[in-house]
Amino acid sequence: MPLQVPVFKREIMNHMYSPSAYFFARTLSGMLVQVIAPILMTLIVFFGLGVPITFDGVAHFMGSSIQLALVGCAIGYMSGLMFDDDNIARGICMMFTLIFMLVSGGLNNAADYPPVVDQMQYISPNRYALENYFRVLTEHVQYNKLWERIVNEDAVLQKLGFQKGYLECHSLLAALFILFYGLAWFAIWIRNSKY
Numbered sequence: 403m404p405l406q407v408p409v410f411k412r413e414i415m416n417h418m419y420s421p422s423a424y425f426f427a428r429t430l431s432g433m434l435v436q437v438i439a440p441i442l443m444t445l446i447v448f449f450g451l452g453v454p455i456t457f458d459g460v461a462h463f464m465g466s467s468i469q470l471a472l473v474g475c476a477i478g479y480m481s482g483l484m485f486d487d488d489n490i491a492r493g494i495c496m497m498f499t500l501i502f503m504l505v506s507g508g509l510n511n512a513a514d515y516p517p518v519v520d521q522m523q524y525i526s527p528n529r530y531a532l533e534n535y536f537r538v539l540t541e542h543v544q545y546n547k548l549w550e551r552i553v554n555e556d557a558v559l560q561k562l563g564f565q566k567g568y569l570e571c572h573s574l575l576a577a578l579f580i581l582f583y584g585l586a587w588f589a590i591w592i593r594n595s596k597y
Contacts, residue, residue: 421594425483425587433475440467454542462568466534469575473527474499476582483589502526507533513563527578530571533564 444464448455481494505519506512506528515523523529540555559565566574 421590422587425479425590429475429479429583429586432479433472436471436475437468440464440471443467453539456542459538459541462534462572463538465572466531466575469572469579470527470531473575473579473582476579476586480582480586480589483586483593502528505529506531507563511562513561525578527575530566530574530578533559533566534568534571536562536564537568 441464444460444467447453447463448460453459477498478491478495481491481498482488485491485494501522502525503509505515505523505526507523508528512523512529537555537559540558
């Protein structure tokens with residue numbers, strides 16, 4: 403977004419459109435392109451890795467992937483609209499990405515975080531997508547008879563701290579998208595309200 407600021411400012415001063423109209427047109431058209439990668443990734447994972455193909459599994463995996471991509475887009479637009487310098491906007495996006503990856507539970511056990519980090523994981527979109535991915539990929543795992551009494555999907559999910567469930571994870575991903583997208587819209591609206 404910072405790269406389009408000079409053209410945007412000139413057009414907004416000429417009253418060609420409102421900041422909100424520009425924001426929604428620009429972001430929605432960009433997000434339509436961004437959903438291609440999660441769809442391709444889902445097809446590669448399910449057909450390439452031999453994951454059991456069920457409608458629910460594909461829907462949850464693809465839904466989480468698309469939601470994660472859209473939240474990432476919203477964070478990118480929010481950063482780009484808050485700062486006019488492209489390098490600062492990229493740095494802020496990278497900072498969010500690194501923090502969200504570190505507290506998602508993918509690199510360590512999410513149930514064993516210290517108190518401050520434990521609270522940070524609940525604003526990480528990666529954490530909710532990871533829980534859904536883990537649920538889909540472990541849903542049809544067959545353990546041998548000896549281990550079946552000790553190890554099952556619910557015990558593993560509880561040990562890892564993934565106890566939300568599909569519906570809550572999808573709902574929280576949608577809420578995070580609305581939060582960051584709303585902050586991006588608020589940034590463009592407040593910074594250009596005088597025009």
